[in-house]
Amino acid sequence: MVSTSTRRRFIGISAAAAGLALLPFGRVAQPHSQTVRWHGRAFGAPTELILHHRDRAEAERLVMQVAAEIARLESIFSLYQQHSALSTLNRLGVLITPPPELVTLLEKSRTVWDLTGGLFDPTVQPLWQAYAQYFSIAASDPAGPSRQKIESALDLIGFDRVIFNHDRIAFAQRGMALTLNGIAQGYITDRIVDLLRENGITSTIVNMGEVRAVGMRSDGTPWRVGINDLDTGPVEGYPLVDRAIATSSPNGFRFGGPGSPSHLLHPRSGASESLYGSVSIVAPEAATADALSTAFGFLTVERISGLLTTLPDTEVHLVRHDGRHLHLA
Structure with missing residues (x-):
């Protein structure tokens, strides 16, 4: 039976501390610093924030x-919240x-949709629903939905059929639907970074489902973020200074358990496929890294290398x- 979780990540991201550790103005936490913790959820996944500050x-x-x-x-981007x-x-x-x-995030999505030739497509939601509904039935065939069901969902996919501006968003066809789970966590991470900077934070690492570093560590070295691959184990930590990292893997979510289709659904073929065990993107913003980590799973090494020539300060692992x-790079 399909899990209710829509987490796409297989990663355990390890940084200086669990969750979000904020060190105001680049200082290390002193013994007399106050520690405030917050636990919540974002897009169905647990989120933790740990803040060290002299002033509680x-x-x-x-x-x-x-x-x-x-x-x-x-309340804007969630598929869980009915309203x-x-x-x-x-x-x-x-x-x-x-x-x-929402309009801003659709604009960002359109940019990546154009860049990847439509391989990042938020209108893939009907296809995701077809798989989820199929695997909600116990003892479903691990192969997944019938070709007829997949073709019916594919008829509803195409981001070019989403019409939007600041006054109105509309679908060109009844039954279309959007998911922003492939970019919204990155967008929220970027927004939290902006908020912290507005409040004087100059050195921190933010983990809101995606990870973005602000400045350097207090000792002048880069932040390091490690990716824990379920198949191959921990990967050496990536250095980050004013950049973000996002990772996608077919092992992040499988509809019917091991061996069943994953959440990485090709918006043209409808198949669950990825050319790689994992894709990690390091980029200036978390939203871009988030979206590219999904789309690049469908692209050959040669095509990825070609696209990187148009993406400043971006690298792919x-x-x-x-x-x-x-x-x-």
């Missing part, structure tokens, strides 16, 4: 501000006066199914 009242204020911003953005802006759009097929953040590692 200020730390608590900032923690609450971050938590409120996460909740506000989830979120995205759920309302999917239910009605049109949204009048949409939240500006691939783990092949046989365990071999490739670094492209």
Whole structure:
């Protein structure tokens, strides 16, 4: 039976501390520093925030501000919340006066959709639903839905059929639906980084489902983020300075358990496929890294290398199914 979780990541991201460790103005936490912790959920996954600060009242204020911003953005992008802006759009097929953040995220999605020739496509949601519904039945064939079901879902896919501006978002065909799970966590990570910077934080590493580093560590060295691959084990930590990292793998979610189709669904063939065991993207922003980590799983090494010429300060770490590692920059 399919899990209710839609987490696409197989990763355990390890940084200086669990969750989000904030060191104001680049200072290390001193014995007399106050520690404020917050535990919550974002897009169905647990999230933790740990803030070290000399002023506990200020730390608590900032923690609450971050938590409120996460909740506000989830009320726009979540597929779990019945009355979120995205759920309302999917239910009605049109949204009048949409939240500006939703329009911004659709614009970012369109950029990556163009760049990847449509391989990053948020309108893949009907296909995801076809797989989820199929595997919600106990003892389903691990091969997945029939070709007829897949073809019916593919008829509803195509981001070029989503019409949007700041006044209105509309689908060109009844039954279309969007999922932003392949980019929204990165967008929220970027927004939290902006919020922290606005409040004077100059050295931290933010983990809101995707990871983004701000500045350097207090000793002047880069932050290091390690990716724990379920098949090949831990990967050497990647150095990050004012950059983000996102990872996707077919092992992040499988609809019917080991050996069944994964969440990585090709928007043209409808098949569950990935050319790699994992794809990790290091980029200036988490939203871009998030989206590319999905799309690049469908692209050959040669095509990825070609696209990197148009993506400044971006690198790709691939783990092949046989365990071999490739670094492209």
